[in-house]
Amino acid sequence: MPLEVLPGPPPPIGGCLFARSWPSRIDHKQEVLDILVAELLGRGFITAEEEPWAVLVLDEVVVNAMLHGNEGDPTLSVVIALFADDTGRWVMTVRDQGQGFDPASLPDPEDPASLLLEHGRGIRIMKEWLADLVYYERGACAWLARQRADRPIAAPPESP
Template identity: 30%
Template structure:
């Protein structure tokens, strides 16, 4: 377990005129897989405190965030511990939009093959982005391909 600790910065909501105002969260995570589980648990807990229903965060949010974070650490920042992954969220009416950005060159999500086809099903890798796309209600990327937005709606 890495020595330093993670800290979520929260703004909006508390003390604002409207309790329904969007709440914003921000977390910077070093590109070290030793931080992965702690970062996911910490961020999910803050999302719940900001209004995301616990049943949404318990599984879908945690798995989608875990996948996006590790992709950013491994493929984006090449596990360079000096490079950070920035996780941000906006929570409003129980819905959450999470962005995960790395310092890498980006990639083309259109090039990722479908891992459920017969030829791919037995491969050990290549399911991360597919899992995110299945769990999140909406997934977008920036043009460079080094930032993913995942929307999870409260249904």
């Protein structure tokens, strides 16, 4: 489960449906999560059954941006945007103002020695539910992608 951390900006996808900025204050986290989950539910991107997973994944990425990326500095912002295309795929970008990170510095969540660590499991949790998780801008921008449950990507036609 290698993690991609790329230097450039994320690729464009569909249209921007939502964009908002918050200060890196952990006491704003619940407000952020409530707004993001309401956007996903309201637009039909997730179901009520998927909501607990969405909350878990969004909690991980928001906390990472606020506390690790921006080092808890309330003068720095976290910018979150939601995009969708006509195939039912939605993408959320979570951008902090930090310097990014080196994925080699993270513990391997598959290593049994890492299982009891109090950190390092967030990326594994996110990758479990998301269709794709890529970091851009050297790690300062998380790109979370998922397909709507009611609009699965069609299988390619079979050859005659």
